Amino acid sequence: MIERRLLREVLLALDEVPAVALLGPRQAGKTTLALEVAARRPAVYLDLESEVDRAKLSDPALYLSAHEDKLVILDEVQRxxxxFRTLRGLIDQGRRRGQGTGRFLVLGSASIELLRQSSESLAGRIRYLELGPLDAGEVGAGRLQALWLRGGFPLSxxxxxxxxxxxxxxxxxxxxxxxxxxxxxxxxxAETLRRFWTMLAHQQGALLNAAALARALAVDGKTVARYLDLLVDLLLVxxxxxxxxNVGKRLVKSPKVYVRDSGLVHALLGIxxxxxxxxxxxxxxxxxxxxxxxxLAAAPAGTQASFFRTAAGAEIDLLLELPSHAAPWAVEIKRSSAPKLERGFYAGLQTVQPERAWVVYAGNERFALAPGVEALPLPEAVRLLADRDPGE
Structure with missing residues (x-):
């Protein structure tokens, strides 16, 4: 059993709000995490892909009212x-009786429809948490190479x-x-979407060129945007x-696109x-x-992520804008065990003026690489972010 970092956040959220939505791709471990929560408090679990469990909800208000003293876990709620309308009514009834928190934990693959339905029906009553595949901080240094090759889906x-x-x-x-x-x-x-997904894997970390993707797929730019939005909504890209x-520089305006799980990148490419x-x-x-x-999995809630690149060649792989911090943290990423910094990174630092500058690399030691720049192994960088009080 690999302990998930998000467990503490789920428990805290259930103590503060009536409903918590745990969103993430299939097989990322949402059900396992929910059952861990259920082991810590009275709960009833329903899998909405099960005909038996769906039959229990033929009259959902009646069934759920009978379990108002328990946490109700609804798995695959997008089915x-x-x-969501029933949940809203039950939550409002419970609030009037002083039962204001910890009523429902809903699990689902993120989708446009799921988010639209829940945000309309449960506005002000629900907190969203995202559970991705396992990350470097959860698996530890000993499994880091396996994580890179196989990705973080537990069964993989x-x-x-x-x-x-x-x-x-x-x-x-x-x-x-x-x-x-x-x-x-x-x-x-399915074959068209697979081709698109595979193209993204080939261009992992590259600037989005929607026109080139559209030509390769023989579709228009709006269709490419729709495909990309879908994979982003499903937390796969x-x-x-x-x-x-506004820093007076000619900044690159296109986003960079990543298939989020490295194991899926390698599977799509036949590695x-x-x-x-x-x-x-x-x-x-x-x-x-x-x-x-x-x-990003370890960063405090509310952290904004971006990259920095100018037409003149200044570049920083990742900028993290943490809550309550005036300046971002700059992160350069190197696969080498002996990292070296390029001129473009130093130029980026001069423009951005970050609060901290890290080089996250594939080695095992933490050391000063240059004035104001630290080299950190990935597990240590994750730990420092996870332990960080957002207000510090």
Whole structure:
């Protein structure tokens, strides 16, 4: 059992608000985390993909009212978005009787429809938390290389072999394309969406060029935007925006795009083992994506992430704007165990004037790399962010 960092946040949220939505891609560990919560307080668990459990909710108000003294966990809630109106009524009734917090924990794959339904029906009554796959801080230094190759989905990371892990990821991709996405509403040919997803993997960490993607798929730019929005909403792809402060420079305005799980990047590209990964051109970009996901998973709630790049060549891989901090933290990402800094990074520091500057690299020691710049192993960088009081 790998302890999830988000467990503490879920428990805290349930003590503060009536409903908590735990969103994330399939197989990221939402159900396991919810059952861990259920082990700590009286709870009833319903899986809305189960016909038996759905039958219990034929009259949802009646059933849920009978369990008002327990936390009700509703898994795969996107299968029954009509429940949100019922939840609103029960929450409001409970508030009038002094039962104001910890009523419902809803789990679901993030989707436009799910967020729209819940935000309309439960505005002011629900808190959203995102659970991604396992990250570097959760798996520890000993599993870091496996995390990079296999990604953070628990069944992929903990598979008996690299080959078994790859088979699991290929099945995962196929299931998403052929079953899960059609059930969420969009009518997109599975093969077309797979081609698009694979193109994004080939261009991991690159600036979005929607026109080139549209030409390759023989569709228009609006269709590419729709495909990208879908994968972003499902928490499978990250669109990292450029830093947009007015600093009198010609800043790059296109976002960078990452397939969020490095294991899915490698599966889409047919990379089976570490030897093949190290020889592949995507190696540096997939490492960078894994680092970004791990750091953002550990960062305090409300942290804003971006990258910095100018037309003149100044560049910083990741800027973290933490709550209550006047200046961002600058992060450069290196796969090498002996990192070196380029002129563009120093130029970026001069423009951004960050509060802190880190180089997160693949080694094991923390040391000063340059005046005002620290080199940090990834697990330590994650730990420092996770332990950080947002107000410090």
């Amino acid at each position: 029954a978005p009509e429940l 990371l903990l598979a008996a072999s690299d080959a078994a892990s790859l088979r699991w990821r290929l099945d995962f991709i196929r299931t998403y394309l052929e079953r899960d996405i059609p059930q969420l509403g969009p009518r997109i040919p 990250r669109r990292l925006p450029p830093w947009s402060h 089976a083992d570490h030897e093949a990964l190290l020889a592949h051109p995507v190696a540096g970009a997939s490492w960078e994506g894994m680092v970004i996901e791990s750091l």
